[in-house]
Amino acid sequence: MRLTADAFEKLHHVSTASLTSELLKLGFRNTFMKGVHPLKKGKSLVGYAFTLRYIPAREDLDLEVDYDNLTNPQRIAVEKVEQDEVLVIDARGEVSAASLGHILCTRLMCRGAAGVVTDGALRDYPSIQELDFATYAAGAHGTTSSVLHHPVDFQVPIGCGGVMVQPGDVIVGDDEGVVVIPSQVAEEVAHKCYDRDRLESWIQQKIATGVSIINVYPPNEETKAEYRKWLAEQGEKTC
Ligand SMILES: O=C([O-])CC(=O)C(=O)O
Ligand SMILES: [Mg+2]
Numbered sequence: 001m002r003l004t005a006d007a008f009e010k011l012h013h014v015s016t017a018s019l020t021s022e023l024l025k026l027g028f029r030n031t032f033m034k035g036v037h038p039l040k041k042g043k044s045l046v047g048y049a050f051t052l053r054y055i056p057a058r059e060d061l062d063l064e065v066d067y068d069n070l071t072n073p074q075r076i077a078v079e080k081v082e083q084d085e086v087l088v089i090d091a092r093g094e095v096s097a098a099s100l101g102h103i104l105c106t107r108l109m110c111r112g113a114a115g116v117v118t119d120g121a122l123r124d125y126p127s128i129q130e131l132d133f134a135t136y137a138a139g140a141h142g143t144t145s146s147v148l149h150h151p152v153d154f155q156v157p158i159g160c161g162g163v164m165v166q167p168g169d170v171i172v173g174d175d176e177g178v179v180v181i182p183s184q185v186a187e188e189v190a191h192k193c194y195d196r197d198r199l200e201s202w203i204q205q206k207i208a209t210g211v212s213i214i215n216v217y218p219p220n221e222e223t224k225a226e227y228r229k230w231l232a233e234q235g236e237k238t239c
Pocket of ligand 2: 101102124
Protein backbone atom coordinates (compact mmCIF):
# COMPACT_ATOMS: atom_id res chain seq x y z
CA MET A 1 0.00 0.00 0.00
CA ARG A 2 1.56 3.30 -1.08
CA LEU A 3 0.93 6.74 0.45
CA THR A 4 -0.44 9.75 -1.38
CA ALA A 5 2.28 12.23 -2.36
CA ASP A 6 0.84 14.65 0.20
CA ALA A 7 1.11 12.16 3.08
CA PHE A 8 4.61 11.08 2.00
CA GLU A 9 5.77 14.71 2.02
CA LYS A 10 4.10 15.43 5.37
CA LEU A 11 6.03 12.56 6.98
CA HIS A 12 9.26 14.41 6.13
CA HIS A 13 8.06 17.24 8.39
CA VAL A 14 6.82 15.38 11.47
CA SER A 15 8.87 14.13 14.40
CA THR A 16 9.29 10.50 15.33
CA ALA A 17 8.24 11.44 18.88
CA SER A 18 4.94 12.76 17.59
CA LEU A 19 4.45 9.69 15.42
CA THR A 20 4.80 7.38 18.42
CA SER A 21 2.01 9.33 20.17
CA GLU A 22 -0.34 9.10 17.18
CA LEU A 23 0.40 5.38 16.91
CA LEU A 24 -0.23 4.95 20.63
CA LYS A 25 -3.69 6.47 20.16
CA LEU A 26 -4.36 3.69 17.66
CA GLY A 27 -3.09 1.06 20.14
CA PHE A 28 0.44 0.56 18.78
CA ARG A 29 2.81 0.73 21.76
CA ASN A 30 6.10 -0.61 20.38
CA THR A 31 6.98 1.43 17.30
CA PHE A 32 10.28 3.20 18.08
CA MET A 33 13.49 1.26 17.42
CA LYS A 34 15.81 0.93 20.39
CA GLY A 35 19.48 1.87 19.98
CA VAL A 36 19.25 2.84 16.29
CA HIS A 37 20.71 6.28 15.50
CA PRO A 38 21.27 8.41 12.40
CA LEU A 39 24.77 8.57 10.93
CA LYS A 40 23.90 11.94 9.48
CA LYS A 41 21.98 14.49 11.52
CA GLY A 42 19.42 16.63 9.76
CA LYS A 43 18.67 14.07 7.04
CA SER A 44 15.11 12.82 7.44
CA LEU A 45 14.02 9.42 6.16
CA VAL A 46 10.64 8.35 4.76
CA GLY A 47 10.20 5.15 2.78
CA TYR A 48 8.74 1.67 2.51
CA ALA A 49 10.45 -1.22 4.28
CA PHE A 50 12.34 -3.77 2.21
CA THR A 51 13.41 -6.25 4.88
CA LEU A 52 16.57 -8.35 5.09
CA ARG A 53 17.11 -10.94 7.81
CA TYR A 54 20.43 -12.10 9.21
CA ILE A 55 20.92 -15.08 11.52
CA PRO A 56 24.17 -16.00 13.31
CA ALA A 57 26.96 -17.04 10.96
CA ARG A 58 28.50 -20.52 10.94
CA GLU A 59 31.99 -21.28 9.69
CA ASP A 60 30.99 -23.93 7.13
CA LEU A 61 28.58 -21.53 5.40
CA ASP A 62 29.98 -18.06 6.00
CA LEU A 63 33.69 -18.20 5.26
CA GLU A 64 33.31 -16.30 2.00
CA VAL A 65 35.15 -13.02 1.77
CA ASP A 66 34.27 -12.50 -1.92
CA TYR A 67 30.50 -12.49 -1.67
CA ASP A 68 28.62 -14.20 -4.52
CA ASN A 69 26.19 -11.62 -5.93
CA LEU A 70 24.06 -14.36 -7.50
CA THR A 71 23.49 -16.45 -4.38
CA ASN A 72 24.08 -14.25 -1.33
CA PRO A 73 20.71 -12.91 -0.09
CA GLN A 74 22.36 -9.69 1.11
CA ARG A 75 23.69 -8.97 -2.37
CA ILE A 76 20.48 -10.11 -4.12
CA ALA A 77 18.46 -7.84 -1.83
CA VAL A 78 20.64 -4.83 -2.59
CA GLU A 79 19.92 -5.30 -6.31
CA LYS A 80 16.17 -5.61 -5.68
CA VAL A 81 15.48 -2.57 -3.49
CA GLU A 82 13.39 -0.07 -5.45
CA GLN A 83 12.79 3.68 -5.50
CA ASP A 84 11.56 5.03 -2.11
CA GLU A 85 12.24 1.76 -0.31
CA VAL A 86 14.34 1.48 2.85
CA LEU A 87 16.56 -1.56 3.34
CA VAL A 88 15.77 -2.58 6.95
CA ILE A 89 18.15 -5.19 8.33
CA ASP A 90 17.50 -7.52 11.24
CA ALA A 91 21.02 -7.87 12.66
CA ARG A 92 19.74 -9.05 16.06
CA GLY A 93 21.27 -5.97 17.67
CA GLU A 94 24.75 -7.41 17.06
CA VAL A 95 27.33 -4.69 16.57
CA SER A 96 30.53 -6.78 16.57
CA ALA A 97 30.63 -6.85 12.76
CA ALA A 98 29.06 -4.69 10.06
CA SER A 99 25.69 -5.24 8.40
CA LEU A 100 27.09 -3.69 5.20
CA GLY A 101 29.28 -0.81 4.10
CA HIS A 102 29.97 2.18 1.90
CA ILE A 103 29.83 0.48 -1.51
CA LEU A 104 26.52 -1.28 -0.88
CA CYS A 105 25.04 1.93 0.59
CA THR A 106 26.20 3.77 -2.53
CA ARG A 107 24.56 1.16 -4.75
CA LEU A 108 21.29 1.48 -2.82
CA MET A 109 21.43 5.26 -3.07
CA CYS A 110 21.94 5.03 -6.84
CA ARG A 111 18.96 2.66 -7.12
CA GLY A 112 16.80 5.40 -5.60
CA ALA A 113 16.41 3.81 -2.18
CA ALA A 114 15.30 6.14 0.59
CA GLY A 115 17.83 4.80 3.10
CA VAL A 116 19.25 1.96 5.19
CA VAL A 117 18.30 1.00 8.74
CA THR A 118 20.05 -1.72 10.77
CA ASP A 119 20.03 -2.62 14.43
CA GLY A 120 23.60 -3.80 13.89
CA ALA A 121 26.67 -1.85 12.83
CA LEU A 122 27.86 -0.31 9.58
CA ARG A 123 31.44 -0.37 8.31
CA ASP A 124 33.13 2.43 6.35
CA TYR A 125 31.12 4.65 8.70
CA PRO A 126 33.01 7.93 7.95
CA SER A 127 32.54 7.44 4.18
CA ILE A 128 28.85 6.62 4.58
CA GLN A 129 28.42 9.85 6.55
CA GLU A 130 29.65 11.72 3.48
CA LEU A 131 26.86 10.28 1.28
CA ASP A 132 23.68 12.28 0.72
CA PHE A 133 21.77 9.24 1.97
CA ALA A 134 19.77 8.50 5.13
CA THR A 135 21.46 5.76 7.16
CA TYR A 136 20.66 4.56 10.69
CA ALA A 137 22.59 2.01 12.73
CA ALA A 138 23.37 0.88 16.27
CA GLY A 139 27.12 1.28 15.85
CA ALA A 140 30.26 1.25 13.73
CA HIS A 141 32.43 -1.80 13.17
CA GLY A 142 35.19 -2.38 10.65
CA THR A 143 34.70 -6.13 10.28
CA THR A 144 32.74 -7.45 7.31
CA SER A 145 29.30 -8.99 7.92
CA SER A 146 30.02 -12.68 7.20
CA VAL A 147 32.10 -13.03 10.38
CA LEU A 148 28.94 -12.64 12.44
CA HIS A 149 25.92 -12.68 10.14
CA HIS A 150 24.37 -15.19 7.76
CA PRO A 151 21.93 -13.37 5.45
CA VAL A 152 19.10 -15.84 5.22
CA ASP A 153 16.14 -14.20 3.47
CA PHE A 154 14.49 -10.94 2.50
CA GLN A 155 11.00 -9.45 2.27
CA VAL A 156 9.85 -11.43 5.33
CA PRO A 157 8.65 -10.03 8.68
CA ILE A 158 11.65 -9.15 10.86
CA GLY A 159 12.54 -7.51 14.16
CA CYS A 160 14.75 -4.42 14.07
CA GLY A 161 15.63 -2.50 17.21
CA GLY A 162 13.02 -4.56 19.04
CA VAL A 163 10.19 -3.56 16.68
CA MET A 164 8.34 -5.77 14.20
CA VAL A 165 8.83 -4.66 10.59
CA GLN A 166 6.66 -6.06 7.81
CA PRO A 167 7.68 -5.55 4.19
CA GLY A 168 5.97 -2.37 2.99
CA ASP A 169 5.61 -0.79 6.42
CA VAL A 170 6.39 2.92 6.41
CA ILE A 171 9.73 3.79 7.98
CA VAL A 172 10.31 7.32 9.27
CA GLY A 173 13.61 8.53 10.69
CA ASP A 174 14.77 11.82 12.18
CA ASP A 175 17.60 12.89 14.47
CA GLU A 176 15.94 11.09 17.38
CA GLY A 177 15.69 7.68 15.70
CA VAL A 178 13.39 5.47 13.66
CA VAL A 179 9.66 4.70 13.84
CA VAL A 180 7.84 1.87 12.07
CA ILE A 181 4.29 2.70 10.92
CA PRO A 182 2.12 -0.29 9.99
CA SER A 183 1.24 0.29 6.35
CA GLN A 184 -2.56 0.12 6.81
CA VAL A 185 -2.59 3.14 9.15
CA ALA A 186 0.25 5.15 7.59
CA GLU A 187 -1.88 7.50 5.47
CA GLU A 188 -4.15 8.43 8.40
CA VAL A 189 -1.21 8.79 10.80
CA ALA A 190 0.70 11.06 8.39
CA HIS A 191 -2.13 13.60 8.17
CA LYS A 192 -3.03 13.49 11.88
CA CYS A 193 0.59 13.76 12.95
CA TYR A 194 1.25 16.73 10.67
CA ASP A 195 -1.72 18.57 12.20
CA ARG A 196 -0.64 17.54 15.69
CA ASP A 197 2.92 18.82 15.15
CA ARG A 198 1.64 22.20 13.95
CA LEU A 199 -0.56 22.50 17.02
CA GLU A 200 2.29 21.43 19.31
CA SER A 201 4.75 23.92 17.85
CA TRP A 202 2.15 26.68 18.37
CA ILE A 203 1.68 25.45 21.97
CA GLN A 204 5.44 25.34 22.53
CA GLN A 205 5.77 28.95 21.39
CA LYS A 206 3.00 29.93 23.79
CA ILE A 207 4.66 28.08 26.70
CA ALA A 208 7.96 29.79 25.84
CA THR A 209 6.29 33.15 26.54
CA GLY A 210 5.86 32.03 30.16
CA VAL A 211 2.20 30.88 30.30
CA SER A 212 1.22 27.84 32.39
CA ILE A 213 0.69 24.42 30.85
CA ILE A 214 -2.73 24.37 32.54
CA ASN A 215 -5.47 24.64 29.88
CA VAL A 216 -2.78 24.94 27.19
CA TYR A 217 -1.00 21.58 27.11
CA PRO A 218 -3.24 19.74 26.55
CA PRO A 219 -5.36 22.56 25.09
CA ASN A 220 -8.85 23.18 26.45
CA GLU A 221 -11.68 24.40 24.19
CA GLU A 222 -10.68 28.03 24.62
CA THR A 223 -7.06 27.36 23.64
CA LYS A 224 -8.21 25.26 20.68
CA ALA A 225 -10.40 28.15 19.52
CA GLU A 226 -7.44 30.51 19.84
CA TYR A 227 -5.34 28.13 17.74
CA ARG A 228 -8.04 27.87 15.05
CA LYS A 229 -8.21 31.65 14.89
CA TRP A 230 -4.43 31.82 14.54
CA LEU A 231 -4.50 29.19 11.79
CA ALA A 232 -7.23 31.13 9.94
CA GLU A 233 -5.13 34.26 10.17
CA GLN A 234 -2.27 32.35 8.56
CA GLY A 235 -4.64 31.55 5.68
CA GLU A 236 -4.61 27.87 6.63
CA LYS A 237 -7.60 25.58 6.63
CA THR A 238 -8.55 24.59 10.17
CA CYS A 239 -8.38 21.00 11.37
O1 LIG B 1 32.16 -6.28 2.50
C1 LIG B 1 31.27 -5.67 3.12
O2 LIG B 1 30.96 -5.93 4.31
C2 LIG B 1 30.53 -4.54 2.45
C3 LIG B 1 31.36 -3.33 2.28
O3 LIG B 1 32.44 -3.17 2.83
C4 LIG B 1 30.80 -2.23 1.47
O4 LIG B 1 29.61 -2.27 1.13
O5 LIG B 1 31.55 -1.29 1.17
MG1 LIG C 1 33.56 -1.35 2.14
